[in-house]
Amino acid sequence: MTETTTPATTRLWTxxxxxxxxxxxxxxxxxxxxxxxxxxxxxAFLALxxxxxxxxxxxxxxxxxxxxxxxALVPHLGTVALxxxxxxxxxxGRSYSKAQLLRERHGYEGVVRASGDVxxxxxxxMLRTGFSEFEVSNxxxxxxxxxxxxxxxxxxxxxxxxxxxxxxxxxxxxVATV
Amino acid sequence: xxxYDEFDHGFVKARVDEFRDQVERRLAGEITEDQFKPLxxxxxxxxxxxxxxxxxxxxxxxxxxxxxxxxxxIARAYDKGYGHFTTRQNIQYNWPALSDIxxxxxxxxxxxxxxxxxxxxxxxNVTADHFAGAAADEVxxxxxxxxxxxQWSSVHPEFSYLPRKFKIAVTGAERDRAAIQVHDIGLxxxxxxxxxxxxxxxxxxxxxxxxxxxKKIRDFLPERDLLAYATAILRVYNLNGRxxxxxKARIKILVHETGTEELTAWVEKEFEALxxxxxxxxxxxxxxxxxxxxxxxxxxxxEGENAVRQARLDNRGxxxxxxxxxxxxxxxxxxAVTISLxxxxxxxxxxxxxxxxxxxxxxEQFAFDEIRVSHEQNLILPHVARADLKxxxxxxxxxxxxxxxxxxxxxxxxxxxxxxxxLANARSISVAQDISQRFASxxxxxxxxxxxxxxxxxxxxxxxxxxxxxxxxxxxxxxxELYQVTLGGSGDEHTSIGEIIGRGFTAEEITDAIETVVDTxxxxxxxxDETFLEAYRRLGAAPFKQALYGDEAKAA
Numbered sequence: 001m002t003e004t005t006t007p008a009t010t011r012l013w014t015x016x017x018x019x020x021x022x023x024x025x026x027x028x029x030x031x032x033x034x035x036x037x038x039x040x041x042x043x044a045f046l047a048l049x050x051x052x053x054x055x056x057x058x059x060x061x062x063x064x065x066x067x068x069x070x071x072a073l074v075p076h077l078g079t080v081a082l083x084x085x086x087x088x089x090x091x092x093g094r095s096y097s098k099a100q101l102l103r104e105r106h107g108y109e110g111v112v113r114a115s116g117d118v119x120x121x122x123x124x125x126m127l128r129t130g131f132s133e134f135e136v137s138n139x140x141x142x143x144x145x146x147x148x149x150x151x152x153x154x155x156x157x158x159x160x161x162x163x164x165x166x167x168x169x170x171x172x173x174x175v176a177t178v
Numbered sequence: 179x180x181x182y183d184e185f186d187h188g189f190v191k192a193r194v195d196e197f198r199d200q201v202e203r204r205l206a207g208e209i210t211e212d213q214f215k216p217l218x219x220x221x222x223x224x225x226x227x228x229x230x231x232x233x234x235x236x237x238x239x240x241x242x243x244x245x246x247x248x249x250x251x252i253a254r255a256y257d258k259g260y261g262h263f264t265t266r267q268n269i270q271y272n273w274p275a276l277s278d279i280x281x282x283x284x285x286x287x288x289x290x291x292x293x294x295x296x297x298x299x300x301x302x303n304v305t306a307d308h309f310a311g312a313a314a315d316e317v318x319x320x321x322x323x324x325x326x327x328x329q330w331s332s333v334h335p336e337f338s339y340l341p342r343k344f345k346i347a348v349t350g351a352e353r354d355r356a357a358i359q360v361h362d363i364g365l366x367x368x369x370x371x372x373x374x375x376x377x378x379x380x381x382x383x384x385x386x387x388x389x390x391x392x393k394k395i396r397d398f399l400p401e402r403d404l405l406a407y408a409t410a411i412l413r414v415y416n417l418n419g420r421x422x423x424x425x426k427a428r429i430k431i432l433v434h435e436t437g438t439e440e441l442t443a444w445v446e447k448e449f450e451a452l453x454x455x456x457x458x459x460x461x462x463x464x465x466x467x468x469x470x471x472x473x474x475x476x477x478x479x480x481e482g483e484n485a486v487r488q489a490r491l492d493n494r495g496x497x498x499x500x501x502x503x504x505x506x507x508x509x510x511x512x513x514a515v516t517i518s519l520x521x522x523x524x525x526x527x528x529x530x531x532x533x534x535x536x537x538x539x540x541x542e543q544f545a546f547d548e549i550r551v552s553h554e555q556n557l558i559l560p561h562v563a564r565a566d567l568k569x570x571x572x573x574x575x576x577x578x579x580x581x582x583x584x585x586x587x588x589x590x591x592x593x594x595x596x597x598x599x600x601l602a603n604a605r606s607i608s609v610a611q612d613i614s615q616r617f618a619s620x621x622x623x624x625x626x627x628x629x630x631x632x633x634x635x636x637x638x639x640x641x642x643x644x645x646x647x648x649x650x651x652x653x654x655x656x657x658x659e660l661y662q663v664t665l666g667g668s669g670d671e672h673t674s675i676g677e678i679i680g681r682g683f684t685a686e687e688i689t690d691a692i693e694t695v696v697d698t699x700x701x702x703x704x705x706x707d708e709t710f711l712e713a714y715r716r717l718g719a720a721p722f723k724q725a726l727y728g729d730e731a732k733a734a
Contacts, residue, residue, distance in 0.1 A: 066421075091216055091299070093339025097416045100336050105451060121200065121217055128335035140208050153196065155189035157329040158405075159456045160336065168185050170463045171456070172330050172405060 010137040013145050015127070021135075023061055023082060025115075032059060039063045039084050039113075046072055053079065063115065066094035070101060077108050085131070087116035096129045103130035103161035120144050124152025130161030152176070179240050179548065180325050180470045182290040190287045193294060193333065197221045198280035205277065220300055220338065222293025223279055227600045232271045232279055233296040234286060238306035238324040238348075239267030239551040239558075241291075243538035246549055248289045250534035256282055261534070263519060263527040265591060265642055266345070267305050267551040268296055272598050294332060299340045301331035301412070305347045307355045308552035311473050312560035314508045318375055320350035320367050322468040323404060326459070330405050337412050341419035342427035344412070345384075348377075357553060357669035359383045359392045360645055362429045363411060368398070376400045381411060381441070382433030385639035389675045390430040393438040395445060401464060403449070405457040410448035414441070474546035474561055479511040482564030489568040496571050498582040498620050504567065513564050515545070517557040517574060518581040518589060522618045525607045526592045527555035536577040544570050554630075555591055556584065586623040587631055587696065588614045591642050595635030595652065596659070602635035604652025604659035605685070609633055612689045617696075626696055629710045630668075645669030647711045648695060649676040650688065661688040665695065665722055666714045679719055680727050691726060698725040 012021040024031065026038040029052065039061040045053075053060070053076070061082030062073060073083070083102060085095035095114070102108040113133040114126050120141040123134060127150075136142055144151070154176035156164065167173025182190070200217045203209040209217075218224075224231040234249070241249075249269055253261045256278050257271040264270055274282060286292055296303055304324040311319045327346055331337070337344075349356040350367040358364025364380035377399045383392030399407050415429045418436070433441050490497040505514040517537060520526050529537075537557055541549045544566045550558035562570055574580040583589045590613065593599065595606030610633055617623055632646030636653070643649030649664035660682035667676030683691045696710075702721055703713045714722075 069417075090213070091339055092421060093299075093337070093341075094417055094421075096336045096339065097413050100413075119213060121213075122339075125333075125335040125338055140203065151196065151199075153189060153192040153333060155185055155192060156335075157189070157332045158334055169183060169466065170326075170329070171458075171460050172326070172463075173185060 009142075010135050011142060013134045013136050014132060017148075018145070023113075025063060025084075029056065029060065032056070035059075037061065037081075039082060039115075041065075042068050042073060045076075045080075057081075061111070061113075064095075064098065066092050070098055070106075074106055077102070077106055077110070080110060082111040082113060082133075083108065084113040084115045087114060087118060090117040090119050090122055096125065099126070099130040100161050120151060123150060127152070128156070128160040128162050179242060180237075180321075180467070186290070187287075189332070190290075190292050190294075193221075193292065194280060194283040194287055197283065201276060201280055216298055216339070219298035220295055221279075221283070222296040223276070224297060225600070226272065226598055227596075227602075228598070229273050230276050230279070231598070232274045232282060232293060233264070234269050234271070234291060234293045235296045235303045236268050236291070236551050237328050238304060238310070238321050239308050239553070240310075240321060241549050241551070242547045243542040243549070245289045245291055246534050246538040246541070248285060248291065250531040250538070252282055252285060253534065254531040260528050260530045262525070262594065263529065263551050263555050263557070265553045265555060265593075265640065266296070266303050267308070267553055268303055269551070270594075272594070297343075298338075299342050299344075300338050301327075301334065301340075301344045301346065304328050304331070305345070305356055305361075305553060307349045307351060308550045308554075308558050309355060309505060309514050309560060310350060310550075311471060312505075312507050312512075312514045313351055313353075313355075314506050315353055316351040316508075317368055318350050319468070319471050319473075320348040320356075320365070321471050322464060323365065323367065323377075323401075324348045325467055325470070326404065326464070327408065330408070334412075337416060340412070340416055341421045342424065342429075344415070344429065346408075352671060354669075354671040354673075355552075357642075357645065357673070359671075359673035360385055360389070360642075360669055361392065362415075363408065364392050365404075370398050374400065377404065379407065379411075381445070382430040382438075383673075384428050384430040385642060385644045386428065387425055387637040387639070388428075388431065389639065389644040390434060391673050391675065392430075393433060395438065395442040402459045402461065403453060404459055406452040406455065407445075407449050409457055410445050410452055413448055414444045418444070474548070476509045476512055476546075476561060476563075479563040479565045482511050482567070485565050486567055493568075495575070495580065495582070496568060498624070499571055499580055500567065501624075502582040502586060503584045507561065509561075511564055512561055513567060515559040515562050515567070515570060516552070516584040517559065517579050518583050519556050519579075520583055520589050520614065521578055521581045522588065523611050523615050526590050526610050529557070533577050533579060536573065536579070540570055540573050554589065556589070582620060583623060585628050585630070587617050587626055587629040587648075588623060590614060590631050590633060591646070592633040593635050593640035595633075595641075599635060599640075601638055602652065603637075603654035604635050604661065606633045606635040606641055606650075606652060609650060609652070609661065609685065609688055613692055616689050616693060625706070626700065627706060627709055629696075631692070632667075642669065643667070644675045645673065646676060647709075647714070648692065650692075653682060655682070659685050661685070661691075663688075663691060663695065663726075665719060666711065668711055677719060680723055694725050695722055698722050 380392035634641035664676030
């Protein structure tokens, strides 16, 4: 039995398929050049002064680690174009709750991106909790997404961030929208 | 009992298909064991000492004859002819081949069963009082709520990668037979002054290496808020539970380190935001689920009393069984029967395919097609006419299932231990077997009275030793198995954690030590009405220490 290895290439996938990524992760705004867009660590984003933040507008996104609370980011959500939630390991589930909170509690309508250890079996759960973009480098995930095989189960026993029609019989059920 | 509708069937089929694909990818090497592990665990598949183990969910321990026959079929076709009923009211098979597991899951799906969330860091199979719907002392049947929680928690997108496993138990009576205070969430279904149904909510109980009794964080949660409140607790836990150390990752540690007051404030704040949202349970939905659990129509069978009176005079075995294994039913002509899976010298909780089929037959003929699995690893027939008790007893005798020891010292809970489990440090089954043989005499057991003895083969405490009146914990010391004894634990409405009594005993010594503890109790008790637990709570550890260790105890 061979173990898979993760190749270096990372591609950006959304529900509409793969597309070019016009964002880059960076430590500071110094990386900004031309019309480029950067995703800053939460602390770096919060350290910017208001003037810089409003001048750069939708050219900055924010990367939030699982251990970082959303609270400090919430007042800025109206002007942030992208929130990247980290999965340092696919088994760390904190970012699911944060995606859910961004969408449902805070009404965030920008991009919520999954970054890190993004595997095919978790993408359906991420989609339901409100993730809209995925940085994918796992070989199986790349292959399957390329074939349009996202996977997942169409019968849902609970509401989630994604607005879905109610399922039969009981208030808590939902069915996937195709 | 609950019946699947098309939605449930569609869901389980899709889940099996998904897992079949994951197994194929694993076998093809497309997915690493690390990546596969949480996926297989959430589908009930463990990698054990000798083989894969499949744990099948029996939601809140309720099943019918058809389902029990399927469990027998799986034992025969894919395993070695037996299965092991567990403390989470589930059944596990110790020898299936990984490649057979999708086929087993198909078989299970054909009888509305699955192996979902019987393992992994997710919300596990929800448990409930095994006498639910039959108990004379219950306010309402807890199972409709357990079923709603089962549905809501199934493949929950937000709560599938929790810091650690998460267990919920529901009881509908003051007398807690579901051990709710040693669960991550314990729900006590009750009525408020207005007569409305709701729950006392306990959080942060658990066993394992750091046993803790749950804290009550809500005295009355209205029924309609059940899912919103559960979501609030789970979200607080998912975001804040420790992930740096798997031994400190359960919600009990979060409650302990945060403080009950502070944690309650977090939960209530989150609940305020969720309240009256789309998770609110409409009463009509609860009533619709409840209708599935409507008790069978129990025709009047007043001839039962005479039949029983006569038969018990003629048959001492039947008399003993009536005393121990037959429980008062809310209907005077009926009883709830405990089928002990603790025959003398047998592995606690094990049942053969033939035994499972016999129980299915009896349930169909005499018990309205209902069977329960208790967390004490026995089977229950919740509704049997007293007039049929003797016939049921005779059929159990034919299968060696008539052991009259429910609640007695040989009604032992034991984990699989080192004979099967990859985590274990010591054998559990052989210790249970030894003790069972030592105390086999019915008269002696009756004299000792109610005594819950529980054995775990390692600190993970799957055998619930912390809440045993007598608990035995297997540890490994310098390459040999050693058994620590705890006394005074209890898993009911007065939950307590047992105290370690002193140095451990070897496998050869442990049964003698238990006998010493029991003899000490018999010598010191205030008559036969004072149970072991009551006597221990009155006396404390001293007389037991003295009896076990003598002057060594004083020196230490």
